[in-house]
Amino acid sequence: MNDKKDNKFNLSESRRFAVAPMIDWTDRHCRFFHRQLMRRGQVYTEMIVADAILHGRREQLLGFDPVEHPVVLQLGGSDPVKLAEAALIGEAFGYDEINLNVGCPSDRVQSGSFGACLMLTPAVVEAAVAAMKQAVKIPVTVKCRIGVDDQQPEKVLPDFVDRMVGAGADALWVHARMAWLKGLSPKENRTIPPLDYPLVYAMKARYPNLFIGINGGIADIEIAKQHLLHVDGVMLGRAAYQTPAVLRAVDAALFDDHREPLDDMILCDRMMRYADGHLAAGGKLGQVTRHMIGLFSGRDGARRFRQILSVDATRPGATSAVIAAAFDAVLSAEARA
Structure with a gap:
């Protein structure tokens, strides 16, 4: 278990930029490395299933280096009671925020009825967020898609956001693509469904008091700055992992922090x-x-x-x-x- 953070950062401001949670990639060693490249912004764990936290080796699953702050624990699951208990454990470990995965399209999460398939049961997500909010004092956020399969995003997403607001979510990160649960692999789901950035922008205009961040297909920090004209935060995934030097520009470009990056x-x-x-x-x-x-x-x-x-x-x-x-x-x- 980790010592509490020194509280020298503002969580709302930190959300301005984040490295996306990525299964098999954003483990504690990745997060430590990325934190050497940027002082500001958020880093995320891989998605960790609530059942694993409740019944598994917690230190191995949840341990992290204090330098990672602000660090977000992303949970997978669909049972509000289990998610609330897992969130409480994460809070005790010193995480700064809890995020619920409603966007991963892999077969593994579909078989467990969580991830992107939860877009089909928004009432379940609403109940889960409300339960976690009641259980912990730290922020609870959600990362979702704009819809799945045959859903119509322009109808589905506003209803979903309404529910997240009603449940008390502190922020919503939207991967601006549909997820196709049948017919595409998880890798293909990251690139083939077309991006719809304007729909995410429209959600921010409709819900001005909710933090809304955008994810999907963003290649560098200059592009991120353009998105920030329309939304509150930007999340980089593959670009941050495959070309991590882009993170060296985050502090100055997005946080007006002009200290020299580590040489x-x-x-x-x-x-x-x-x-x-x-x-x-x-x-x-x-x-x-x-x-x-x-x-x-x-x-x-x-x-x-x-x-x-x-x-x-x-x-x-x-x-x-x-x-x-x-x-x-x-x-x-x-x-x-």
Whole structure:
């Protein structure tokens, strides 16, 4: 369990930017790394099913480094009682906010009757949000799609937002695509259904007192700034993970925080020290470095950087010296250029 945050950030302001929750990607090592690149904004856990929290190894599921604040726990589930209990446990662990997943289209969540299929049963979501709000003192938010399958988003989404307001949700993040629960894979659901940003903008105009953030297909911080002319917050998913250097622009561009981002040598040192701690606890180097592979995309030496972290970091007995070697490959290549 983690120490409470120092409360030096404003949660509403922090929501202006977030790295999206991504299953198998935004684990604690990813979040630590992303927090080195940006001081402001929110980071999210992967979706964690309420039942797993109630019956599983909580420290392994919920533990995080205090540097991650403000950090959001995203829950999956459809039982209001279980979700409320899981939210209470998350609050005790020190999370700053609880988010309910109503957007993931994978077979795994469909079989459990949660994720995007909850768009078909908005009353269930309404009851779950109300139960969590009653259970915890920290904010409770929702991340959804604009609709699923044969639903008509222009009819479904306003009703859904009405229900979230009535349940007391503190914010709504909208992935501006339909989810097709049949016929598309989760990967295809991230790219094939067309984006409808204007519909999300219309929701913000209709509900001016509700924080509404947008997600889906946003490639960089300059595009994010354009969305912020219409909505309250912007969430980056694949772009933040695959080209994490974009996060270095977040503080200045979106929060008017013009402190210099960490330079490469300090970043290298911090990630080495973090990896040393993980290794000392019995972890493997590749569990940390797999999230760093895209850091230097487009820079001299980037290919060698990826090779070192993809291959050498996964060898038995690999140490944090591999991180130093990978960074050196880039810095040396740039020095020769």
